Amino acid sequence: MSAPARRRAAVLGSPIAHSLSPVLHRAAYAELGLDGRSYDRFEVDEAALPGFLAGLEPGEWAGLSLTMPLKRAVIALLDGISPTAASVEAVNTVLFTDDGRRTGDNTDIPGMLAALRERGVEKAEEAAILGAGATASSALAALARLGAGEATVYVRSEARGDEMRQWGERLGIRVRTAPWSQAARALTAPLVVATTPAGATDALAAEVPPGAGALFDVLYDPWPTALAAAWTGPVIGGLDLLVHQAVLQVESMTGVPRAPLAAMRAAGEAALHAR
Numbered sequence: 455m456s457a458p459a460r461r462r463a464a465v466l467g468s469p470i471a472h473s474l475s476p477v478l479h480r481a482a483y484a485e486l487g488l489d490g491r492s493y494d495r496f497e498v499d500e501a502a503l504p505g506f507l508a509g510l511e512p513g514e515w516a517g518l519s520l521t522m523p524l525k526r527a528v529i530a531l532l533d534g535i536s537p538t539a540a541s542v543e544a545v546n547t548v549l550f551t552d553d554g555r556r557t558g559d560n561t562d563i564p565g566m567l568a569a570l571r572e573r574g575v576e577k578a579e580e581a582a583i584l585g586a587g588a589t590a591s592s593a594l595a596a597l598a599r600l601g602a603g604e605a606t607v608y609v610r611s612e613a614r615g616d617e618m619r620q621w622g623e624r625l626g627i628r629v630r631t632a633p634w635s636q637a638a639r640a641l642t643a644p645l646v647v648a649t650t651p652a653g654a655t656d657a658l659a660a661e662v663p664p665g666a667g668a669l670f671d672v673l674y675d676p677w678p679t680a681l682a683a684a685w686t687g688p689v690i691g692g693l694d695l696l697v698h699q700a701v702l703q704v705e706s707m708t709g710v711p712r713a714p715l716a717a718m719r720a721a722g723e724a725a726l727h728a729r
Contacts, residue, residue: 460516460550461491463707466506467521468499472675474693474722475519478700481721485714491516500527507531507556517707518548519700525588532558541625542591547703559706562589565699566596566670572698573690575600575645575668582640583607584658585650586614589672591621593647598627602645606630608637643667648681659684670695675726693722 465475479493498506500523520528525544529535532548535558539545545558570576578600583590586609597605605622607629609615615631622629632639638658640646644667648655652673659680666687673679674692682689697719704713 460513462494462515463491463517463519464494464496465519465521466496466498466503466524468497468523470495470497470521473521474674474696474725475521475700477721477725478697478718479519479704481718482700482704482713483708485717486708486710488708488710491708498524500524503527504531510550512554515550517550517703519703520546520548522588529558532556534558536560538563538595542595542621544588544592546699547706549706560592561699561702561706562592562695563595563599564702565695566592567599568698568701569690569694570596570600570668570670572694573668573688575670575688575690578602578645580604580643581606581645581647582643583618584637584640584646584648584655586610586618587649589649590618590647591625593649593670593672594618594621594625594627594629597645597647598625602627604628604630606632606640606643608632608634608640610634641666645670648672648679652676652679656680662686674722675729677726693719693726697722 465473473495476493476495483491525546528545533555539558539560544560547559547561549557581597581602583593583605586607607618609631619629638661641662646669648671662684664686668688669685670690671679671682672692672695701713701715
């Protein structure tokens, strides 16, 4: 008997072995009773992406999750992208339609918003962002939706600063930049978003002030980071972001309107604890 149509999904990226996406999506399928669905992971870099997409069996795939370095490389290979994805030129979700189209979306931005709101952060008039990579542009988009009028971005190079100011103009939020050497000043902001790689903010842990605002640290492994462990205010972690954006992916790939957030989070926590 042939496999049911559009029952396959996967996460692509390089490196990808660390990804928790299979754990989260499979937990959702189990909770929802979607026994016929599968969710895998594949090591795919930018050079291999066109061939991978071309080799997918028509009618078999529901969608793909994308991580770095594919979020921008995939855009040229799609038939269209959502306004949310276009706002930051980044796609983390590919959906396959019955008419053969490939469409791209971005669940990172609404996932960030949902994670912040779950922890009581409904509005942010100003914020600080540590780092200026791809995640930082999504953070700017989320902050703009929270009503932030200004964000200060702490960068390691002037070129990165120029890029973030351009993103700010595009997204409708005023961006100021400051050198990374002054990053300790960020810790007094009402909301701090750390978008840097593991270890990059460890030296700031000793500078956390009493009664700090909210911290959104997008890392989830290792967790807690030194900065998150030292933080004196509310903390939102990378697993919160990962779960909320995965909820949106599950809903769009399966057509089920309410993915089981609690079961997905529990599965992610258990997987991280086992590492």
